[in-house]
Amino acid sequence: MNYGYMGKWLKVNLSSKEMSDFDFPEDILRKFIGGKGLAVYYLWNYAKELEKKGVDLKEMDALSPDNVLFFSTGPVTGTRSPNSGRHHVMALKSPLTGSIGSGNTGGTWGAKLKFAGYDGIVIEGKSDTPVYLSIIDGKPELHDASEIWGKNTIDTTKWLQSKHERKRAGVSCIGPAGENLVPCAVIMNEIHRAAGRTGLGAIMGSKKLKAIIVDGNAKPQIAKQEEFETKVKEHVEKLKENGVTGEGLPTYGTAVLVNIINQNGLFPTKNWQTGVDKEAENISGETLTEKYLISKHPCWGCVVACGRKTKVELGPYKISFTEGPEYEAIWALGGTTNVNNMGAVIRANHYCDIFGMDPISIGSTIAAAMELNEKGLIPEEDLQGLKVEFGNPDAIVELTWMAAFRQGLGYWIGEGSRKMCEHYGAPELSMSVKGLEMPAYDPRGAKGIGLNYATANRGGCHVTGYTIAAEVLGDVDRFTIEGKAELTKTFQDFTSVVNSSVNCLFLTFALGLDEYAEMIGPVTGWDVTTDELLKTGERITNLERMILNKLGISGKDDTLPKRLLEEKMPEGASEGQIVELEQMKQEYYKLRGWEDGIPTPEKIKELELEI
Amino acid sequence: MKIYVKVFAYLRQKYPHVNDLNPLELDVDENATVEDVIKKLDFKPEEIHLILLNGKKVSKSELLEDNCTISLFPPIGGG
Numbered sequence: 142m143n144y145g146y147m148g149k150w151l152k153v154n155l156s157s158k159e160m161s162d163f164d165f166p167e168d169i170l171r172k173f174i175g176g177k178g179l180a181v182y183y184l185w186n187y188a189k190e191l192e193k194k195g196v197d198l199k200e201m202d203a204l205s206p207d208n209v210l211f212f213s214t215g216p217v218t219g220t221r222s223p224n225s226g227r228h229h230v231m232a233l234k235s236p237l238t239g240s241i242g243s244g245n246t247g248g249t250w251g252a253k254l255k256f257a258g259y260d261g262i263v264i265e266g267k268s269d270t271p272v273y274l275s276i277i278d279g280k281p282e283l284h285d286a287s288e289i290w291g292k293n294t295i296d297t298t299k300w301l302q303s304k305h306e307r308k309r310a311g312v313s314c315i316g317p318a319g320e321n322l323v324p325c326a327v328i329m330n331e332i333h334r335a336a337g338r339t340g341l342g343a344i345m346g347s348k349k350l351k352a353i354i355v356d357g358n359a360k361p362q363i364a365k366q367e368e369f370e371t372k373v374k375e376h377v378e379k380l381k382e383n384g385v386t387g388e389g390l391p392t393y394g395t396a397v398l399v400n401i402i403n404q405n406g407l408f409p410t411k412n413w414q415t416g417v418d419k420e421a422e423n424i425s426g427e428t429l430t431e432k433y434l435i436s437k438h439p440c441w442g443c444v445v446a447c448g449r450k451t452k453v454e455l456g457p458y459k460i461s462f463t464e465g466p467e468y469e470a471i472w473a474l475g476g477t478t479n480v481n482n483m484g485a486v487i488r489a490n491h492y493c494d495i496f497g498m499d500p501i502s503i504g505s506t507i508a509a510a511m512e513l514n515e516k517g518l519i520p521e522e523d524l525q526g527l528k529v530e531f532g533n534p535d536a537i538v539e540l541t542w543m544a545a546f547r548q549g550l551g552y553w554i555g556e557g558s559r560k561m562c563e564h565y566g567a568p569e570l571s572m573s574v575k576g577l578e579m580p581a582y583d584p585r586g587a588k589g590i591g592l593n594y595a596t597a598n599r600g601g602c603h604v605t606g607y608t609i610a611a612e613v614l615g616d617v618d619r620f621t622i623e624g625k626a627e628l629t630k631t632f633q634d635f636t637s638v639v640n641s642s643v644n645c646l647f648l649t650f651a652l653g654l655d656e657y658a659e660m661i662g663p664v665t666g667w668d669v670t671t672d673e674l675l676k677t678g679e680r681i682t683n684l685e686r687m688i689l690n691k692l693g694i695s696g697k698d699d700t701l702p703k704r705l706l707e708e709k710m711p712e713g714a715s716e717g718q719i720v721e722l723e724q725m726k727q728e729y730y731k732l733r734g735w736e737d738g739i740p741t742p743e744k745i746k747e748l749e750l751e752i
Numbered sequence: 753m754k755i756y757v758k759v760f761a762y763l764r765q766k767y768p769h770v771n772d773l774n775p776l777e778l779d780v781d782e783n784a785t786v787e788d789v790i791k792k793l794d795f796k797p798e799e800i801h802l803i804l805l806n807g808k809k810v811s812k813s814e815l816l817e818d819n820c821t822i823s824l825f826p827p828i829g830g831g
C-alpha cells in the first residue's frame with residue numbers, strides 16, 4: 142500500500158449495479174498525485190475506451206449513460222496537514238459547456254471518504270430508478286432513493302444521516318435542480334459546499350444517483366510521521382502569521398474582495414457593461430460581517446475558516462440561518478445584476494444551496510437576461526409580468542428558484558447564458574468562455590486573468606490560475622500584457638498540484654511550492670522536489686487539454702467575449718482598457734508547447750503522456 | 753488641500769463609519785504624501801498593504817493631489 146492513500150478506489154456501474162474495487166500503480170500515483178490529476182488520468186483512458194467502442198465523443202450527450210463521474214481525494218486529504226478536507230469531482234463532459242466537467246469543493250466529505258476506506262469513487266452507467274450509495278466503515282452499498290428523490294439538500298442530508306444513524310457522516314447530494322437535469326446544477330456536500338461548476342449535478346441526476354453518504358474511522362498512514370508533524374506545525378504557523386489567511390479571510394470571508402475589486406474598477410457590473418458598482422459597499426464583506434454574520438464556519442481540518450454562517454433578520458428576504466454567500470456568489474447574484482441588496486443575495490444564494498445550483502452561472506445568466514430585456518429582446522409573454530431589470534432584487538430571488546424547477550423564463554436561466562442568449566438572438570451578450578460564465582473580475586482591469594479565462598480547460602474560471610493574487614492583491618502591474626503568459630502558466634500548473642493534493646487553494650496565499658513539497662514528501666515517502674511538482678502540474682494541465690481536444694475543443698475556443706476584446710472599459714480605475722488577448726495567447730501557446738491550443742507531439746513526449 | 757480617504761476591512765475597526773459611500777474628508781499640507789496620511793490616521797505602516805490613489809496602485813511616498821481619493825487596504829485575499 143502507498144502511504145497517504147487508502148489504496149482503494151470504488152467503481153460503481155449504475156446500469157448493472159455492479160461494484161468493484163481497483164487501484165493505481167505507484168508510478169501513476171506519483172505522476173498524477175490524486176484529486177484532479179488522477180481523475181484526469183482515469184478520464185483519458187476512459188475516453189479512449191469509449192472511442193474504441195465507436196462512441197463519437199464530440200457528439201456524445203453529457204447526460205447519456207456513457208458519461209462518467211469521478212469523486213477524487215489525494216494523499217494529503219484527511220491528514221493533519223491544514224485545510225485538507227476537500228475533494229475534486231470530474232466528468233468526461235459537462236452538460237453546460239461540452240468541455241470537461243470539473244469542480245473542487247470544501248466541507249468534510251473528502252476527508253470522510255478516506256475515513257470510510259476509499260480514495261475515490263467512479264460512477265458509470267445509469268440507474269432506472271433513484272438510488273443512493275453509502276460507504277460506511279469500508280462497506281459500499283446501493284439503496285433505493287425514492288423516499289428522498291425530490292427533496293432539497295437540507296432534507297436529503299438530514300434524512301440520510303438519521304437513516305444510517307451517523308449524525309456526522311459526510312453527504313454529497315443533488316437537489317431538485319440536478320434531478321431536473323438543469324445544466325447549471327451542482328453537487329452539494331454538507332448542504333452548503335458545492336462542486337459547483339460545469340453542471341456536475343445534472344450528470345448525477347441523469348444517472349439517477351441522489352446522494353453518496355460516507356463515514357468511518359480509517360486513517361491514511363503517513364510515511365515519515367515525525368517530519369510530517371514538524372512541517373504541519375510550521376505551515377500552521379505561516380498561515381496564522383499571514384495577513385490574508387491569518388486575519389483577512391477569517392474575519393471577513395471571501396467577500397472582503399468586493400470593495401478592493403470594485404475600487405480597482407474591475408467589478409463586473411450590469412452584465413459587464415462597466416467595472417464600477419456605485420453601491421457595492423452594500424454587498425461587501427464588511428457589510429456582511431457587520432449586519433448578517435452569525436459565526437465563522439471552517440471546512441474539515443481548516444485553520445483559516447473563511448466560511449460564514451449568516452442570517453437576514455428583517456424584510457422580505459428574512460431567513461434565520463444559512464451559509465455564505467462567497468465573494469463570487471455575491472458578485473454574480475448582486476453585482477453583475479446591479480441589485481446591491483444583501484438580503485436578496487443571501488436568499489437567492491440559499492436557494493442555490495438547497496436546490497443545488499451554481500450561483501456564478503445562475504447570477505450571470507440572470508444579468509444577461511436583464512441586458513437582453515433592456516434591449517427589448519425578450520418577448521412580453523416570456524417575462525410573465527416579472528420585472529427582469531438591473532437592480533431589481535425580486536428578479537434574482539424569483540428567477541433562481543424558477544431555474545431549479547424549470548419554470549417560465551427560469552428554464553433559460555438554468556440552461557446558462559450561452560444557450561439563453563443564442564435563443565434570444567444575441568449570443569454576444571453571454572459573458573462566458575467555452576460556455577462557462579466568467580467569475581467576478583473584469584480582465585480589462587487585470588490582463589493575466591483574461592488569458593487564464595481564455596485558456597482554462599473548464600472554461601471561464603478564476604481558480605484554474607488565480608493571477609488576481611499577483612495582479613490586484615500583489616505587486617504585478619495589472620494592465621501590462623508583458624510576462625502574463627508565464628504568470629498564467631505558472632499559476633495554472635501550481636493550481637493543478639493543489640487540486641490533486643487535495644487541499645484548499647487559499648493556502649497558497651501563505652504557502653508556496655516549497656511547502657507543497659514539504660507536505661507531499663513526508664506523507665507519501667517520495668523524495669519530491671518543487672521542480673517535479675511543477676512538472677506534475679504541467680502534465681495534468683496538458684492531459685486535461687488532450688481530453689478537451691478529443692471533445693473537439695482547441696485554439697478557436699480559447700477566446701473571450703467580444704465585449705472584453707473590443708469595448709473599452711467606460712469608467713473608473715480601469716477606464717479605457719480592453720484585453721489584448723491575441724498577443725498573450727500566442728506567447729502562452731509557445732511557452733506551453735501547444736499549437737493552436739493542442740499540445741505538440743514533442744510536449745506530449747516530454748511530459749511522458751504517450752499513454 | 754482637501755483629500756478623501758476610504759479605509760477597508762479591519763482598518764475600519766478604528767474608523768467604523770468610513771467606507772466607500774462615506775469617505776473621510778481631510779485637510780493636508782501641499783506636499784503631503786500617502787505616508788503622512790497613514791501617520792495622521794494613526795495606522796502602523798505594516799498595517800497598510802495596498803494603497804490606491806484615484807484607483808491607481810501607488811507607494812507610501814506618493815505625493816497627494818488636491819481633491820484626490822486614497823483607498824487603504826490591509827492584506828486581503830479570497831477568490
Ligand code: SF4
Binds near residue numbers: 225
Ligand atoms: S479556507 Fe475556507 S474554503 Fe478553504 S478549507 Fe478553510 S473554510 Fe474551507
